[in-house]
Amino acid sequence: MNLHRRGLLIMGAAGPALAAALPASAKVQAVAPPDPTEVVRLWPQGAPGGEGVTVVPIVPERSTDPAYRDRYAQYTTDPIMTVMRPDKPNGSAMLLIPGGGYRWAVLDKEGFDVARVFAASGTTCFILRYRLPADGWTAGADAPLQDAQRAIRLIRSRASEFGVRPDRIAVLGASAGGHLAGLASARTDAAYAPVDVADAASLRPDLSVLMYPVATMADPHVHAGSRTHLLGEGPTPEQIAAYSLEQMGWTGAAPVFLLHAMDDASVPVENSLMLLTTLKAASVKAEAHLFQEGGHGFGIRLIQGRPAQVWPKLARAWAARLNFSL
Missing domain, CATH: 1.20.5 (Single alpha-helices involved in coiled-coils or other helix-helix interfaces)
Structure with missing residues (x-):
C-alpha cells in the first residue's frame, strides 16, 4: 500500500x-465526485424542429468550492441523458429533470446530487439535459416536453439494457423541472412524431416526484420567470390554461409525491396545494409533504440540518407502499 x-x-x-x-x-x-461517463443522446439524427436554432450551448460553473459543483446547461441543442448506475440495482429507474426557470437547467443541485442519493439505494438514474423553449425550436413550449417524453420512451424501450423494469420508471422534477415532469405525467398525447421503434413505448412515467414544482401559469401564484421563458411575454388565456398543471386532466395518471417548503419565496406553496386539489379530484394517488422552512431550490446539499432533509426517506417510504423501490 x-x-x-x-x-x-x-x-x-x-x-x-x-x-x-x-x-x-x-x-x-x-473534491466533488466525478460525473458518470455513460451518456445517451435522445435524438441521434438531431432534435426535431431545429432548422431555425442558432444558439451555442454553454455549461458555466458557478461554484468556487472544489467540494461541490454547481453547473447549469443553457442553449442545449443536443439533449442527453447521463446514466448513473447503482452498485446493486433494484430494478427501478428514475428520470431526473432539474429546474432553472426554463431559462437553463441546473445539472448538479437537482440532477447529479439527487441522483447519487437514489443510486445509493439501488435506483438507476438518468439525468436529463433538455432543450429550452425560447431558443428557436419549432415546437416552442413543447420542446422540453418532447425531450422528456423521448427520454421516458428510451428508458422503457431499452429497459433490459439498463437493467430496469419497464413498469418501474419514475420521474423526479424540481421547480420548473417539476412543471416539465408534471406535463410528462399528465399529458397523454405525444408532442412529436415518431422517429424510430423506441417511440412505440409508452411515454408516461409509473411514478412522479415533484419538488417545489412550478405548477400554475396563472396569476397570482405563478413563477413569472418560468412563464415568460416558457410562453413568452403576454401569453393568451388559452396558453396559460394549457400549461397550468392544476387545470389539466390527470385522470389515469401515475401516483404523485409532492414536497414544498412553506417559506418558498420563489415558487409559492400554493402551486403544490392547487395541484394536490386537482389530483384528489382526479382520484390520482398522491401524497404531499409541506415543510415549515427550506426556501426554494434546496435539492439535497442545501437542506442539511433543516426539516426537509428527510424528504428522500419520505419519498422512498411512500414508493415502497406502492410496491416501487426508490
Missing part, C-alpha cells in the same frame, strides 16, 4: 479530530 493511500485510511479511521490536528499542508481537500 502506498503511503498516500495509507494516510487517507488512517485519517478516515481516526475521524475529524485527527484531521483537525494536522497542519494545513497535510490535510486532504474534499
Whole structure:
C-alpha cells in the first residue's frame, strides 16, 4: 500500500479530530465526485424542429468550492441523458429533470446530487439535459416536453439494457423541472412524431416526484420567470390554461409525491396545494409533504440540518407502499 493511500485510511479511521490536528499542508481537500461517463443522446439524427436554432450551448460553473459543483446547461441543442448506475440495482429507474426557470437547467443541485442519493439505494438514474423553449425550436413550449417524453420512451424501450423494469420508471422534477415532469405525467398525447421503434413505448412515467414544482401559469401564484421563458411575454388565456398543471386532466395518471417548503419565496406553496386539489379530484394517488422552512431550490446539499432533509426517506417510504423501490 502506498503511503498516500495509507494516510487517507488512517485519517478516515481516526475521524475529524485527527484531521483537525494536522497542519494545513497535510490535510486532504474534499473534491466533488466525478460525473458518470455513460451518456445517451435522445435524438441521434438531431432534435426535431431545429432548422431555425442558432444558439451555442454553454455549461458555466458557478461554484468556487472544489467540494461541490454547481453547473447549469443553457442553449442545449443536443439533449442527453447521463446514466448513473447503482452498485446493486433494484430494478427501478428514475428520470431526473432539474429546474432553472426554463431559462437553463441546473445539472448538479437537482440532477447529479439527487441522483447519487437514489443510486445509493439501488435506483438507476438518468439525468436529463433538455432543450429550452425560447431558443428557436419549432415546437416552442413543447420542446422540453418532447425531450422528456423521448427520454421516458428510451428508458422503457431499452429497459433490459439498463437493467430496469419497464413498469418501474419514475420521474423526479424540481421547480420548473417539476412543471416539465408534471406535463410528462399528465399529458397523454405525444408532442412529436415518431422517429424510430423506441417511440412505440409508452411515454408516461409509473411514478412522479415533484419538488417545489412550478405548477400554475396563472396569476397570482405563478413563477413569472418560468412563464415568460416558457410562453413568452403576454401569453393568451388559452396558453396559460394549457400549461397550468392544476387545470389539466390527470385522470389515469401515475401516483404523485409532492414536497414544498412553506417559506418558498420563489415558487409559492400554493402551486403544490392547487395541484394536490386537482389530483384528489382526479382520484390520482398522491401524497404531499409541506415543510415549515427550506426556501426554494434546496435539492439535497442545501437542506442539511433543516426539516426537509428527510424528504428522500419520505419519498422512498411512500414508493415502497406502492410496491416501487426508490
